[in-house]
Amino acid sequence: MAAVQARGLYQFDGDASNGEISFLADEILTIVRQDIGEGWWEARKETGEQGLIPETYVELLSIPEPQFPPPPPPNFPVDLPVQTPTYNNVNHGDGQTEDWDDEWDDDDDQSSNSTAKQSYNNNNEPQGTGNFGLSAPKRERKQISPTSDMSKYGTVKSSFNRFSHFVKLGGDAYIMGQVNHEVRETDLIKIIETNDGPEWTPLQSPYTCTVSSPKKESKMKGLKSFITYHLTPSFSNIQVSRRYKHFDWLHERLVEKFICIPIPALPDKQISGRYEEDFIQERMRMLQQWIDRMVRHPVIAHSDVMLHFLTCTNDKKWKEGKRKAEKDPYLAGKFFLCLQTPPHSCDMKAVEAQMEVFCRFVMNMNENCKSIIAINNDFSKKHMGPFKREFQKIGHSYKNLSTTFALEEGAYSLQLTKAIDFMGDSYCSIGDMFEKQPPKDLFPLIESLSEYRGILQTYPDVLKVHEGAVGKTKDCLKLQEEGKMTDGEVQNVMQRADTISFGTLAEMHNFHHERVKDYKDMMQNYLKSQIEFYKQITSKLEASLAMFDNA
Amino acid sequence: MAAVQARGLYQFDGDASNGEISFLADEILTIVRQDIGEGWWEARKETGEQGLIPETYVELLSIPEPQFPPPPPPNFPVDLPVQTPTYNNVNHGDGQTEDWDDEWDDDDDQSSNSTAKQSYNNNNEPQGTGNFGLSAPKRERKQISPTSDMSKYGTVKSSFNRFSHFVKLGGDAYIMGQVNHEVRETDLIKIIETNDGPEWTPLQSPYTCTVSSPKKESKMKGLKSFITYHLTPSFSNIQVSRRYKHFDWLHERLVEKFICIPIPALPDKQISGRYEEDFIQERMRMLQQWIDRMVRHPVIAHSDVMLHFLTCTNDKKWKEGKRKAEKDPYLAGKFFLCLQTPPHSCDMKAVEAQMEVFCRFVMNMNENCKSIIAINNDFSKKHMGPFKREFQKIGHSYKNLSTTFALEEGAYSLQLTKAIDFMGDSYCSIGDMFEKQPPKDLFPLIESLSEYRGILQTYPDVLKVHEGAVGKTKDCLKLQEEGKMTDGEVQNVMQRADTISFGTLAEMHNFHHERVKDYKDMMQNYLKSQIEFYKQITSKLEASLAMFDNA
Structure with missing residues (x-):
């Protein structure tokens, strides 16, 4: 697959905290991904720096065969x-x-x-299937692009339509008491x-x-x-x-x-x-x-x-x-x-602050999970490829040495030759162990973390509802000041906003309780398996040592 | 340093078993080493294949600054x-x-x-020094080139002057009884x-x-x-x-x-x-x-x-x-x-057969040591670079996660956050352990193996002496058949050839005894240290697990 190149049409000053990179007009970039959506691509500069760029700021220099599903149409x-x-x-x-x-x-x-x-x-x-029987990392829409759901908690570009979302989901109708049936x-x-x-x-x-x-x-x-x-x-x-x-x-x-x-x-x-x-x-x-x-x-x-x-x-x-x-x-x-x-009623300011921290929590945890998944995916691949080969290479080098040593058949030499052969086998089987280990611990860990990413990625929509409620309440308080809403009406609005807060907070606590339990389990299982793994390596080596001790 | 390129002057059909590569006239090769001596260089083909080539078959396309001492002059x-x-x-x-x-x-x-x-x-x-305080692999004359000392035991090209060597060292004079003083x-x-x-x-x-x-x-x-x-x-x-x-x-x-x-x-x-x-x-x-x-x-x-x-x-x-x-x-x-x-006298045929096996032993062991050194040198570098970084990357990813988790201050969450932080630290310190391990076991192992290579590389000269003696004896037996030497003269020659055989065999056994002892020590020390290493990793992980068990 040929690399897709693009030339900058205009200068772009990217927000690095948002994953964007800056480039100049006429600068040549390599386009890494076009399937991010919402007008963003991922590109790499000649310096090796990589990040998001707005697709309208560049023109493609070569069009390869499509390798990703096309992004949704602009008015999607x-x-x-x-x-x-x-x-x-x-x-x-x-x-x-x-x-x-x-x-x-x-x-x-x-x-x-x-x-x-x-x-x-x-x-x-x-x-795809492949990937050692694990799900491939989900090719989600990159959440850090400016108008996406997740970004609003991390950047100042929050131009998303939280109110329209709130309205469309019927939050507005609820909070205004328009759906108040038994x-x-x-x-x-x-x-x-x-x-x-x-x-x-x-x-x-x-x-x-x-x-x-x-x-x-x-x-x-x-x-x-x-x-x-x-x-x-x-x-x-x-x-x-x-x-x-x-x-x-x-x-x-x-x-x-x-x-x-x-x-x-x-x-x-x-x-x-x-x-x-x-x-x-x-x-x-x-x-x-x-x-x-x-x-x-x-x-x-x-x-x-x-x-x-x-x-x-x-x-x-x-x-x-x-x-x-x-x-x-x-x-x-x-x-x-x-x-x-x-x-009782809620302290709206306090809840707002609490939700702000939680938004940061969700966003950071999503990033943390993403990076732990990536690191451990890579680690798995290393276990199954380079690490395995490394130990097998060592094993074979000792096996070869023992073949040479077997040329000398003197009794005084025999046990050493056997011990070296045994050590060669041990290293080869440690290599095999490296290959077989990830399905026992790294894959389940990655799977659990991926499940969490799935949850975390749906959270922004949930949090937007609460944010919409807060916004609506503030609007009503303003209207009250302007004499356009009665105290009673505003009281009712705030009560319903409290209900939304209670629901959101209850779910937030549920999330935290689940998280604590899940991460404890996840880490315990992972560590237990890793401990078992290193103990097995140790005992392989101990068996080899015993052969030499008896040589 | 610019790569030295050479063009094939004639076609060359290399003997792969001898480490040689084949090339065509006009083929462009990258010269990797010019200091091998005896008319051989090491070169790499465009396909990546690398091996020995005869220097007279190629012409250099660019002459870089010398990076190795020049090979000895042809009549050295x-x-x-x-x-x-x-x-x-x-x-x-x-x-x-x-x-x-x-x-x-x-x-x-x-x-x-x-x-x-x-x-x-x-x-x-x-x-150089560098190389983690280890000696750099010795830049020995590549022993596999056709006329070098080691090759004669492994290839059919044995055109070396074993008799002249024997003569020059005074073996001939001794065996012919010309130096027979008290x-x-x-x-x-x-x-x-x-x-x-x-x-x-x-x-x-x-x-x-x-x-x-x-x-x-x-x-x-x-x-x-x-x-x-x-x-x-x-x-x-x-x-x-x-x-x-x-x-x-x-x-x-x-x-x-x-x-x-x-x-x-x-x-x-x-x-x-x-x-x-x-x-x-x-x-x-x-x-x-x-x-x-x-x-x-x-x-x-x-x-x-x-x-x-x-x-x-x-x-x-x-x-x-x-x-x-x-x-x-x-x-x-x-x-x-x-x-x-x-x-008693020696069975010349039996000793010859024994020495042939020993020659193969020495040559193979030299190759085995070379490859074990190379593999473990590489393994050391991986310990101190990629493996270390791998574990530290994992460690930092957990440290980051614990920073996020610390945003939720509920008592039910605190112990988990601490455990994850601890696990992050554990992985970072396992990374450090990887960096510090090679000086404890891989370096000493490499050093011992390098010492053995030093011994093995001096062995061909020793074995040439015995081979010279055998050759001389055969010459004398022929002369006896032709009536040009008396039975008594040949008897004396054979007795002295036996002395050379006894000396060579005695040293061969000394070598084997030392080898068995040294390799036993070497491997025991290496394995003990490796066992200790993996036990330490295990106990780091166990300490982490205990934190989760208490979370």
Whole structure:
């Protein structure tokens, strides 16, 4: 693949803290990535410095074959209102009876059947298998570009439309009391006050759910194939069959409804090789990971839509539940109607400060995870390539020496020759150990960190909702000063803003608790395996030493 | 330094097993080394293939500044007779009393004051310090070139003049009985017969000798400076002062006399930086290593010249002993006169076969050592560079993560943050450990192996003597068949050839015994240190794990 070169059309002074690089008019740059989106490319200067550049500031000098999917068109509707479900066939016939979920498109992976999804999941590009059986690092939209979601917390260029986002999700309507209808007792979600702040009521009856037995099935005389997974929730122990597109549907419902809860993306879609055993097993593991997190969540685990997904075995009931979930009266902004908050108000300034720290936390943690993943990905590759070869090279050099030493057959020499041969074997097998180690610890570590990145990347949307609420409240306070809103009206607005704060803080604490638990587990598992690894190396060497001691 | 390029004048079909590469007329090669000697250069083809080429087959395209000492001139007398000492001033005045050894040239390192030395020591080129305080791999004459010493055992091109070598060293004169004078009882060296074959009589009173306290001294009002070392033999405990040139003199005497014993080269000469502390300490260590090996040798340890070197403290006696050693009646070929062999004859065919295996042993072991040194040199550099950086990069990535986690100050999160910080520190210090490890085990290993290469490289000369004797004997048997030699004459020749065989076999066994002991020590020390290293890594990781367990 030839390098793509570009010439600067104008001078550009990049913001280094934002990952941008500066260049002069007429400067030649090598374009490294064109798939970042939103008008940004990644480029490398002749000095080796690499970073983001605005694509309109340069002209390409050579056009290679496309190596990445093209960026979305400029007017791509990033924030389409979620209240407009666009499933093509959503109201199609009950008359079609061949397959109870035939109404959905069968190509699980080939195309997104809803453009609305794009606003939630920027991670659904195809990916390769390879990479030692690990998912390739997700080719996400680079979040640091000026208008992207993540950047606003880190840069001053925050020109994003937080209010429009807030408005579109129905946050505005909620906070202004325009959607104030009655909530059934069973739909109420209680937030409790703890020493650490507001928290979701802990799960009363926690459960688990296994994803297993992926199976290739087909219909229409084999013209259409798909993979089904068996899901078995621990509370019922009744197995249900689900396809990837069902997970996709569930994911969309969760994102749509739980406006203040970050819902991690599903494992990536895949165009080719999606019926290969490795890929299927890998996807199953990723779906298991996703389901694990969802059923651990105190709000999501017992939500109607989740339970419907995990339990429904009947075609007709599935359709009913599906429609019910899509018409849920408490979607998005209206979700806050369900929150039963502690009976006091929030200190808006304090919460704002707290959220600012949390925004920084999320942004930094995302960067930290990214860099730990990159470093350990690299470390894995080194284990499986150079480190392995290094030890095997050493091993072979001793094996060769022992072959030479075997030319002298004197009894006084024999044991040494054997010991050196043994040492050669030991080093070779240490080389093998290096190759086999990453799947035991580095890959799981990378996988866990990648899962966290998935969560962290969905957080900005969640935080924008709270920011929108704060902004709206301030607007109302101004209107109150100007006499355009009554004290009572503003009081109500602030109460509802508090509800949004409580929900956001409860989820923030949930995130932190999960994080502490997950990172502890993650690191313990990783370290235990590393300790075992170095102990094994040590014992290989000790066995070699014993041979020499006896020589 | 610009690369030296050469163009092929004629096609050359190299013998790959001999390290040669093939090339076409007009092919462009990069010349990598010109100091290999004997008409060979090392070159690299455009394909990256690298090996030896005959210099007369190419013409240089660019002449860079010399980076190596030029190869010896074509008629360089490689096999100057050792019986012609060429020390310039060897008979100079007793009248000069300023310094008892003033008669020698003061520039220890600047030039070899005897061309004869070249025939024994091909390793005396200057070397750099650097290289982590290790000696640079010795820039020896590449032994695999067709006419060099080592090649004859490995290739069919053995056009070397083994007989002329044999003749020049006086082997011919000895075997033909032309030097058959009486040997004093005290000069006799007894070879005993053991289960493993002929061996030198073991050392009756083994001793050691320490080399210490290098000190810069000067004379001629500071115009001439030199370093003296203190030598203290354990049998006398009386300290003597010696300079490098005294070692050099001793080395030359040993090479000259002990024709069937490989005498390793001294540490390399050095032109610049030879008064720097690091260099002096390093040289002292190398001299200690050299002396250690010499005083362990059953024949050399109690030789007159050795004892003179280790004990003489008196100017006048030194000079006497020096002249005596230089006029030793049992030098080179005449050394065999001193051997008192077992009272039976040798099976010439069996010994020949044995020596052929040993030749292969020496050649292969030399190659093995070379490759183990190269691999471990590279491994050391990786420890001190990439491996260190790898672990530190990991360490810093965790340190950064803990900085982010510290943004959340909840008590439930604090211990995790601390544990991650601790883990970051642990990985950084593992990085440091990688940097500090090679001086503890890899460097000593490389040093020991390098010492062995020094011995192995002097072996071909020793083996040529035996080969010469075998050849001579065969000539005599032919003459006997042709009636040109009497049975009695041939009998005597064969007896003396047996003496050479006994001496060569005794030394071969001595070599093997030393080798077995040395390699055992070497590997034990290396493995012990490696085990310690991996245990330390393990305990660092265990300490990290404990932090998480308590989090």
